Amino acid sequence: MLRHIASALLLSAPLMAAAATVPSDLMRPVPEQAVQGYAVNWLLKIELESEQLKDIEPCRKILAERGFSPLLSKTASSSAPLLHFKIAGAKQYEQADEDADAALAAVQHAACPATLTWTVESRHRPQAR
Known part of the structure; x- marks a missing residue:
């Protein structure tokens, strides 16, 4: 099974302003794979790391x-x-979804003093016939 992985590392608000990519931008099917009968589910992973637990609790x-x-x-x-x-x-999302963008934006808006990493992975599956 082929896997397409895309990710972004967001460390601060200024970096976010420079990075225009949002999760839904990455949740697009590849036309060549769709023609071959593959559908895609998308998995958005969000991770935060900090030396202080209270920093990431919100x-x-x-x-x-x-x-x-x-x-x-x-x-x-x-x-x-x-x-x-x-x-x-x-x-997991079945298609590009603005909810994914909103979730990431909510975490960014909370401004937890931590390293924030997010990744979008494709999960290919045969289409139901």
Whole structure:
């Protein structure tokens, strides 16, 4: 199964102003694949990382309210040995949806002092006949 992955890293409001891509821009079917009988579901993943749990709690609530089922994890690695917290949530869409853009905008508007990363992945499936 082919997978098309697109993502963006948003660290601050000025960077967001320069980056015009929103999730729904990436949720477009590839015509060549549609002709071959493939349909696509889209998975929007939103992640926030911070050294302080209280910094990302408001954004966790926003993700939960919007159906993203956010999961909290404590993380440390060789590249980032200090303990930090990560909240990750995902929601599936059957087609380009402005709700995906609104969810991302709500998290950005909350301005949680954290690193925000979002990714859109395609999930191909045969079309029902």
